[in-house]
Amino acid sequence: MSLTFVLCLCTLLSLLAVSDARIAIAPRTVPPPPETLVIPVSLDENQIYSVMVNMSANPSPQSFSFALTTSTAITTVAGVNCDSCGGVSSYDPSKSSSVQQLALSQSVTTLNGDASGTVVLENCSLVQSNGSAWVYPNQTVTVANQSSSFFSPGVSGMIGMGLAPFADSPVAGWLARNPTQPAFSVGIALNPLSPTNSSGSGGELHWQQPDASFYEGELASKPMLAANASNPSNMSTWFVEMDAWTATGPSGFNVSQSGTQMLTFLDPFYADIVFPQGPARSIYADIPGASKHATSAFAHSWKLPCDSRFTVTVTFGSFSASLDQSVLVMKQADGICVGVLQEWIDQTATEYLFGSPFIAEVYLIFSFSQSGNGTMSVAARAPGSNQLAPAAIAGVVLGTLAVVALFVIAAVLVYFALQRRPKYPHKRRKPSKTEITPFTATSGSSPLRSSWQPYDSQRDLLEPSSTLSPGSPDWVTTMLSGDSSPNSNSFPGGTTLSESRGTVASSSLIQLDSPPPYMIPNSPLPVPLRPLRKKSAAVIDFGRKWTIFLCAVVFLRRANMYDNTTRTHRRLCPTLDRKTNETTMQY
Missing domain, CATH: 2.40.70.10 (Acid Proteases)
Structure with missing residues (x-):
């Protein structure tokens, strides 16, 4: 065997080993779960x-x-x-x-x-x-x-x-x-x-995939057992085994069953809970006043006092659910109270049916595999999950936010409207440091209020015989009086106001020697008013300056962050000389 053949064989074995190792460590592809x-x-x-x-x-x-x-x-x-x-x-x-x-x-x-x-x-x-x-x-x-x-x-x-x-x-x-x-x-x-x-x-169905937010605790699962198709009395195509049930009440009764096969099916199509005759009668026998009431197509119902109190607890694996009188006692339109728990008409029936009254209290899951096998799982309902659907909740939340937003907008509009409203001097207020007295005395002492001339003593100034001051503009005003302006105010929901006025000529011509405010002869000239600056304008101006300053800071920081070139960096902001640890400004 040549050396070349040995080297080729070793290389081939090495490649196979590496390939096998890659296959061994390659993760198995698992499809993502379907959308809910x-x-x-x-x-x-x-x-x-x-x-x-x-x-x-x-x-x-x-x-x-x-x-x-x-x-x-x-x-x-x-x-x-x-x-x-x-x-x-x-x-x-x-x-x-x-x-x-x-x-x-x-x-x-x-x-x-x-x-x-x-x-x-x-x-x-x-x-x-x-x-x-x-x-x-x-x-x-x-x-x-x-x-x-x-x-x-x-x-x-x-x-x-x-x-x-x-x-x-x-x-x-x-x-x-x-x-x-x-x-x-x-x-x-x-x-x-x-x-x-x-x-x-x-309520709602969570199709393709359950919604974990609708239940809490562990899921208890049971295999779905196919019913015997040759048995014509079968009420469903599948059953699961219930582990136990217990009924208790305030009178001290306690009826239960466990340790035996109790085939059960759950179907929301039925608004009933049906037990075999023996267990159902043992429960109602301990409820005072309970008696047979009516018969449907497949079950007998029981009439009982409306204040009856009892609880039925059922167990599937590690999960137990309790139903009290709020679910088990139903008041009809005629005032008679009947039990939701019924008994089969067929005395040979041994199955249990849990319809919508029970299903509405839990979260129920049905799973089916590719081979057709089924599993039923049940868990406790999460608090609040059976009150409102997510869409309704979203509608309530959005509606609330919209109402709050409308109130805020209305409050802002009212505030700015009040700020723009002219201030009339109809109320006496204590002068503050920010207020300016419109008319001040020309002498060193302030005039007393008692020295002001009342309006009645100055009415002769408004008569047509007044002499116009030389060089003054001609301000002419015509005032009509009479019944053209009513002296009463009446409207639905309002009050009526009546006034007594003096006799005035039907038409009079008033010639004034100056625009308002009118000058009093032989009186000192008024001191010109300085322009008043509203606080809101100062606040707005202050906010505008700060906004411009902050925008400039953000712009400089962003330029410093994203511009990595030394030339631009030195042009925008000061740099630190790492060798001398001194700050120099580059222009």
Whole structure:
């Protein structure tokens, strides 16, 4: 083996080692998390939470309110040919240029009713809080042509955010279009139900990525277990395991359950909390005055005194949430109080349902991976996060600042208006050092006020017989008197002022020998006034000088900072001789 071959082999092995080392230390590229999009949620008079969904790609898409549900992943809308859909706004495929008809039919079932119809692929979009749209094309939609108690007034469909069928979910389409993203998440931050059943803001969805500012503490996560599709009594397509629940009250009762499998699903579509019959009856048995009240399509409700006090605490992993009578007792319009916690009609049902009354008290997160597995996470709601949406808060803050700014501007305008207002000598004020007496005595002593001649004694100066002083300008003034000027003032909200005046001729000509102020014969000439300078002008002049000075300093500092040439530096400012430590001025 030659020496050249050995050297080449060693060089090759070295290059391979360096390459392997670079591969080993190269960081793995992780895609950044998606942006958090805010989807506003509305709450209608029927206590249904819904979002706005646009369908079709036309310049004027068809817009509908879709109720939120997590029990299923199917999206459903009322069709134009549905006569049993309650007269809600309906979707017309013939008006869409992006619809794709499929030779399929599908049915959707809720605890309240069901709907069925044909299946289409349509371009849809969710309306965000900023007015823009989150587009998800080729969405699978069931267009209902018949229904039974499925739709409610003002709500034309349902958007499914559940686990199955996962391929029909809007989440599955987003994951397919973003294969580098490991999961899609949605945070649910609902406002509590309205006690008067009025419509308004229902909170918001944090689409694609949860908003960490809406919850505090640690998140408790539970895997979403797929329901047995062969069991027709399943109320949801998924469940999670609740670890424990406890009910306590002032009468000393304490009912709890733990250590057994308690399958639970959480869905904002339902405004109820439903327990199996055994646990629900054990709770109401310890509340004085509680009795069976009414029956809905799937549950019994209980009537109880309006002053009932009790608390129900539920636990998921390390997280526990407590609901008291402010949530669990609801007063109806007829004055009867009923319990939000109900029991299943089916005595064999063992599942638990936590609807919007519970979800509005916590922050709920659903996450779905590329493989279709789901995780439910829950955390305590951050204080104040369920009071006002960020947009409302911003509106309140901006409105407050605008009002304050208007008050400040008005105050400044009033101040300057008062400063410009002429000062009339109608009030006696103590002379200060800054005031100048308009007329001063020519002699060394000041005249006494008693020596001033009253106006009545000088009225003869205003008579036409007055002789004009030689060389004085002719100032002529005509004064009209009579009823042309009323002597009363009356207006809405004002007072009436009456005056008694002396008799004056209807017209008189007054010839004055000098402009105001009028001269008194045989009196000393007035001393000319010096121009008065207002303090505000002095302040403004002072501020102007300081502003020019500061601007010059800033200019010199900036020139000293950015000009690195010695010539310019010496021309602008003094330099320090580092050798002699003396300051010399270069011009």
